[in-house]
Structure formats: structure tokens, C-alpha cells
Amino acid sequence: MARTTSFRLTFWKLVLLFLLAAGLYATVIRFTQGLGASTNLSDRFPWGIWISFDVLCGVMLAAGGFTLTAAVHILNIKRLHSIIRPTILTAFLGYILVCAALMYDLGRPYNIWHPLIMRNPHSVMFEVAYCVMLYTTVLALEFSPIVLERFNLQKPLKVVRAILIPLVICGVILSTLHQSSLGTLYLIVPEKLHPFWYSPLLPAFFFISAIAVGLAMTIFESSLSSKHFGLQLELPVLQELGRVLIVVLGVYAILRFEDLANRGVLKLTFRPGYETYLFWLEILLGIVLPLALLLQKRVRTSANGLYLAAVSTVLGFITNRMNVSITGFEGSTGVRYFPKWTELAVTGMIIAIGFAAFALAVKYLPIFPKEALGTEPVAQAEAAGVGNEAVLIHAGD
Amino acid sequence: MCIGCKQCEQACATQNNLSYDDTIAGEEYQSAHKLTCILTRGDKFMRRLCMNCQDPTCASVCPVGALKKTALGPVTYDPSKCMGCRYCMVACPFSVPKYEWGKLFPKVQKCVMCPDRVVQGKQTACAEICPTGATKFGEREALIAEAQQRIRENPGKYVDHVYGLEEVGGTSVLLLSAVPFETFGYRTDVSKDPLPMLTYRVLSHIPDFVPLGGMVLGGVWWITHRREEVALAEGRPAEKKNGGEQ
Numbered sequence: 001m002a003r004t005t006s007f008r009l010t011f012w013k014l015v016l017l018f019l020l021a022a023g024l025y026a027t028v029i030r031f032t033q034g035l036g037a038s039t040n041l042s043d044r045f046p047w048g049i050w051i052s053f054d055v056l057c058g059v060m061l062a063a064g065g066f067t068l069t070a071a072v073h074i075l076n077i078k079r080l081h082s083i084i085r086p087t088i089l090t091a092f093l094g095y096i097l098v099c100a101a102l103m104y105d106l107g108r109p110y111n112i113w114h115p116l117i118m119r120n121p122h123s124v125m126f127e128v129a130y131c132v133m134l135y136t137t138v139l140a141l142e143f144s145p146i147v148l149e150r151f152n153l154q155k156p157l158k159v160v161r162a163i164l165i166p167l168v169i170c171g172v173i174l175s176t177l178h179q180s181s182l183g184t185l186y187l188i189v190p191e192k193l194h195p196f197w198y199s200p201l202l203p204a205f206f207f208i209s210a211i212a213v214g215l216a217m218t219i220f221e222s223s224l225s226s227k228h229f230g231l232q233l234e235l236p237v238l239q240e241l242g243r244v245l246i247v248v249l250g251v252y253a254i255l256r257f258e259d260l261a262n263r264g265v266l267k268l269t270f271r272p273g274y275e276t277y278l279f280w281l282e283i284l285l286g287i288v289l290p291l292a293l294l295l296q297k298r299v300r301t302s303a304n305g306l307y308l309a310a311v312s313t314v315l316g317f318i319t320n321r322m323n324v325s326i327t328g329f330e331g332s333t334g335v336r337y338f339p340k341w342t343e344l345a346v347t348g349m350i351i352a353i354g355f356a357a358f359a360l361a362v363k364y365l366p367i368f369p370k371e372a373l374g375t376e377p378v379a380q381a382e383a384a385g386v387g388n389e390a391v392l393i394h395a396g397d
Numbered sequence: 398m399c400i401g402c403k404q405c406e407q408a409c410a411t412q413n414n415l416s417y418d419d420t421i422a423g424e425e426y427q428s429a430h431k432l433t434c435i436l437t438r439g440d441k442f443m444r445r446l447c448m449n450c451q452d453p454t455c456a457s458v459c460p461v462g463a464l465k466k467t468a469l470g471p472v473t474y475d476p477s478k479c480m481g482c483r484y485c486m487v488a489c490p491f492s493v494p495k496y497e498w499g500k501l502f503p504k505v506q507k508c509v510m511c512p513d514r515v516v517q518g519k520q521t522a523c524a525e526i527c528p529t530g531a532t533k534f535g536e537r538e539a540l541i542a543e544a545q546q547r548i549r550e551n552p553g554k555y556v557d558h559v560y561g562l563e564e565v566g567g568t569s570v571l572l573l574s575a576v577p578f579e580t581f582g583y584r585t586d587v588s589k590d591p592l593p594m595l596t597y598r599v600l601s602h603i604p605d606f607v608p609l610g611g612m613v614l615g616g617v618w619w620i621t622h623r624r625e626e627v628a629l630a631e632g633r634p635a636e637k638k639n640g641g642e643q
Contacts, residue, residue, distance in 0.1 A: 034500055034502075034503065035498055036500075037499075041498065043492075043495045046486040046496065047487055070614070073618070074618045076625065106480050106481045106482060107479075107482075107496070109480070111461070111479065114460075114461040115460050118460075118463075118478055119461075120457075122597050122600065123459055124458065124484075124596045125458060125484045126460035126461075127600060127603065169610075169611055172610070173606075173607055177606070177607075180599075184600070185484070187599065188454060188487075188596050189487065191490060191587055203599055
């Protein structure tokens with residue numbers, strides 16, 4: 001038994017090391033030879049996977065942070081309190097990694113601070129830049145009590161706790177703006193983006209789906225953590241999130257299809273084709289499957305059923321973001337974009353760092369309630385090992 | 398009127414310090430090293446270049462204001478401001494801005510309508526060199542009047558449309574053609590309204606949304622916590638919904 005554990009530990013660490021090595025090699029290529037050599041981007045296709053996955057999906061996957069802080073601190077739903085720290089950790093890591101990815105994608109990354117002093121309030125990208133900067137700061141502050149507690153720094157802890165509510169309110173507002181503004185970005189391309197995805201409601205779609213994904217990610221990471229860190233699963237809490245997820249997905253589905261019908265695009269979605277298949281993949285994974293699962297009480301109350309529904313939701317909306325930013329442009333630009341290995345390597349490395357950092361934070365910081373975590377060395381070793389296992393699971397999707 | 402001599406291409410390259418040779422002359426598309434190009438379709442020629450829109454999408458989407466519409470017409474680019482997000486390339490309805498993909502710290506490249514020359518009261522390099530007058534430089538109103546007059550006086554010679562008069566709210570480059578504009582890849586289905594309003598309509602709500610959102614969230618917080626306080630004061634357990642750890 002002990003032998004198996006140590007074998008797995010080594011194997012997943014190797015996977016992590018491989019992803020890091022490949023990513024670092026790609027990083028060297030990116031920062032010595034430029035975007036042309038390290039990406040499949042071109043004049044006709046200027047945004048690729050670093051924007052689609054690392055930024056659009058990254059921000060979306062971090063949405064649990066504002067959803068849960070709003071539920072716990074604003075709506076005062078105390079039952080959710082036990083899962084708020086891992087959620088904030090995910091959001092904080094997510095935003096740091098989005099910033100890291102931006103450094104790869106920007107052509108002149110050393111000018112990333114320019115929006116601070118060169119302002120163009122007519123630009124959505126300007127809003128996005130400010131939201132990223134401000135919300136990362138808010139998340140750092142929301143996360144800080146965890147670190148301050150660890151080192152028993154009472155004075156700063158008091159300060160942060162005193163401003164917690166205004167901080168949470170700022171966080172919710174900034175997130176609302178940021179999640180929706182990533183949709184607003186695409187309002188400027190009515191002739192270029194495929195009608196399945198171009199809609200005046202894009203900001204609303206991005207925002208509502210971010211809430212859904214925020215809930216799904218919370219279920220996903222709580223399930224994974226309970227499995228791998230040997231924690232007790234907060235099943236009643238997750239069931240509650242599952243119920244809210246039904247409502248959010250329902251609202252999204254109604255709005256989405258009403259919009260398609262209003263714009264007269266609905267019948268186009270039954271015409272076979274590249275865009276049609278990817279559109280239905282997104283709808284099946286993101287809406288149909290999770291709703292079909294969650295609407296059955298037997299599934300909704302089971303840990304595995306909830307987990308499956310959450311994973312499906314996340315994958316569905318990852319597909320959605322990729323469709324909006326890649327699939328939807330392939331028709332009008334006449335380009336079939338597929339990322340170069342260097343682009344994939346950087347993205348893989350960023351995901352790997354995310355999972356490794358999560359595992360390390362759980363190991364060294366009070367993320368989960370003390371009583372839930374095993375204190376024996378064996379349990380800790382297992383925790384560290386399985387944290388790495390999560391790396392592969394995610395890298396596989 | 399254009400005879401496809403490509404002298405405008407050459408003059409443009411010289412003006413913008415770009416190299417120009419036979420290979421580049423053979424390229425029928427705009428790129429970071431070729432800011433205008435002559436398109437050949439049978440015996441008809443057409444130019445492609447930045448339209449220098451009246452209300453340019455690129456300038457509206459640029460987060461740092463590196464792209465700017467100047468009063469005299471040119472839409473200029475300041476590389477020292479640019480952070481390389483490439484939103485201008487995504488957003489431009491004519492897909493004009495190009496990127497120096499081969500460089501480590503690339504610039505956006507596009508025709509900027511020779512702003513230095515225009516300020517001095519000179520014509521653009523391409524208009525000055527044109528041997529046939531196919532490219533003409535002047536006041537927008539005067540050029541529109543002339544274009545419409547040419548269409549009126551030569552029935553059947555031109556497509557009855559001045560491209561750029563209304564496209565995306567009007568452009569500083571106007572085109573006349575004997576064959577449909579689509580022949581040369583010019584989209585005729587672009588909006589008649591300037592595109593920047595599409596995003597600004599949403600962005601302009603932010604100043605209202607922030608205080609309103611803050612008030613609503615603060616209000617909800619106050620209510621939910623007040624309920625708890627009242628419950629505590631009255632000595633009954635907090636509502637079930639808020640139950641759990643205290």
C-alpha cells in the first residue's frame with residue numbers, strides 16, 4: 001500500500017516536471033524569438049489560445065471567488081462558510097495566472113502598466129485592464145487573512161477584517177464588470193463573429209455563465225479536495241450549490257435560446273457544419289447534460305452526480321469561450337487556427353502551476369478547517385502527492 | 398483610371414521607411430511591410446489601404462490611446478504607447494492593422510495617411526506620385542462632390558456608390574469602382590453606423606452601475622446582518638437559513 005502511494009507520487013511529480021520543463025522551453029522561445037516563432041497567430045488571426053483559454057477561461061474559472069464571497073458575506077449564508085477559503089484561493093491563483101498569461105500574449109509586455117496613465121475610457125480593453133488590476137488587488141487582500149493567520153500577525157489581520165465587507169462589495173462589483181466586459185470585448189465585431197455567438201447580449205451571457213461556472217468550480221474543487229486531501233465532503237453545502245446551479249443554468253439557457261430565436265439564427269443551428277457541431281457540443285456539455293443530471297433528485301444528492309454535473313458545466317463553458325474567441329472567427333477570417341506546441345506548452349505549464357500552487361497552499365496554509373485535515377505525516381505526504389495528481393487530471397481536459 | 402503601375406506602393410514604402418522590391422511588389426495584400434497594395438482583377442485595378450475612418454474602431458478600442466484620429470483626417474499610431482494587445486487588429490471592420498510577427502517587440506503597422514505631410518499642407522505620398530490622378534487627395538466634402546459628379550456624368554461607367562461615404566459612419570479614404578466592390582474584397586455589408594457605439598453603449602453605464610451596485614450590495618448586507626442582530630437581541634435562534642456555525 002505504502003509502495004503504491006510513493007510510486008504514484010513520483011509519477012505525478014514527473015508529469016508536473018515535464019509540463020514545467022516544456023513550458024519553460026516554450027517561454028524561452030517566446031521571449032527570444034517573439035510571437036511569430038512561438039505561435040500560430042497571424043495578421044488574419046491575431047488572438048489565439050492564450051487569450052481564449054488562459055485569459056477568457058481563466059477569468060471565468062476564477063468566478064467562484066466573487067459568487068461565494070457574495071453569498072457568504074453579503075447574503076450571510078453561513079452554511080457556505082467552510083468552502084469559502086479554497087474558493088478564494090482558486091480565484092486568487094486564477095487571476096495571478098491570467099496576469100502571467102497576459103505577459104506572454106502582449107506584444108510589448110513591458111508596457112502592461114500603460115493603462116494606468118494612458119486612459120481611453122471608450123475602450124473595453126481599458127476596462128478589462130483596470131478590472132484585472134483592481135480585482136487582483138482585492139483578491140490579494142481577501143486572501144491575506146489566510147497568510148496573516150498562518151504567521152499569527154494580529155495587527156494587520158485586524159485591519160483586513162475591519163475592511164472586509166467594503167472589500168467584498170468592491171470585489172463583487174469589479175467581478176461583475178470584468179466577467180461581462182470580456183463579453184463586451186466582442187460586441188465590436190458584428191461582421192466578423194459568427195451569428196451563433198455574436199449577440200448584443202454577450203456581456204450578460206458571459207456574466208451569467210461565469211456565475212454558473214463559479215458554482216460548478218466550487219463543487220469541482222471541493223469534491224477533488226475531499227477525495228485527495230482526505231477531507232470530509234461538505235455534501236449538504238454542495239447540494240445547495242447544485243440547486244442554485246440549476247436556476248442559473250436555466251436562466252442562461254432561456255436567454256440564450258430566446259436570443260437565437262429573436263435574431264433568427266435558431267434554424268441555422270440545425271444546418272450541419274463545423275460551427276453547428278461545436279455550438280451543440282457547447283450546449284450539450286454546458287446546459288443539457290448538467291441540467292439533465294441535476295434535475296434528478298437522486299443524482300443531485302449524490303457526490304458523484306454533483307461532481308459529474310459540475311465537470312460537464314465547466315467543460316461546456318470552456319467550449320463556449322473557445323467558440324466565441326476562436327471557432328466564431330474561423331469562418332470570417334478563412335483561417336483554421338490550431339495552436340502551436342509552444343502555445344499549448346505555455347498553457348499546460350500555467351495550468352500545472354495552478355494545481356501545484358493549490359496543493360502547496362493547502363499543505364502550508366490554513367485553507368481548510370483544522371479539524372478536517374489529517375495531521376499525521378502520512379496524511380500530509382498523501383495530500384502532497386495527490387495534489388499533483390490533480391495536475392494531470394486538469395491538464396488532460 | 399488606375400493603370401496598376403504600383404508607384405504608390407513604392408512611394409508609400411519610401412515614406413514609411415520600408416523596403417520595397419519586386420517580391421514585395423508581387424504581394425497583393427497588406428502586411429507589416431506593405432501598407433498599401435494594388436489589387437489586379439483582369440484589367441481592373443483597385444487599391445487597399447487603411448480607410449482612416451471618421452470614427453475609427455481601432456482608436457476607440459485601443460486601451461492606451463496609441464491609435465488616434467487627428468483633426469486633419471489621418472488615424473495615427475504611437476508605438477511607444479502600444480502594449481501589443483492587438484485588439485485593434487481584431488476589431489477593425491476592414492482588418493487593416495498588421496503586426497510585425499517576426500520581431501521580438503512588434504509594432505502595429507498600417508497606413509497612417511502621411512500625417513507629417515498632411516500637416517505641412519502636402520498631399521499623401523501615394524496621391525502625389527500617382528501619374529493618372531487615380532488617387533486624389535483633398536478635402537473630404539470636395540472629393541465626395543467630385544465622386545458623385547463623376548458617377549452622374551458617366552452613367553454606367555461606375556458602380557453607383559461612393560465606398561466610404563457611409564460605411565462604418567464614413568471614412569477618410571473614398572473609393573470609386575467600375576466593378577462591384579466585393580470583387581476586390583471590400584465588404585459592402587458593413588454597418589452604416591460607427592462601430593464604437595456598440596461597446597460604448599455598454600461602457601457608458603459603468604459610472605452609474607458602480608455606486609448603484611455598491612448601494613444595493615451594502616443594503617443587502619445590512620438587512621441580512623440586521624436580521625441576525627435582531628434575532629440575537631430577542632433571544633431566539635438565528636433564522637434557519639442563516640444557521641450553522643456562528
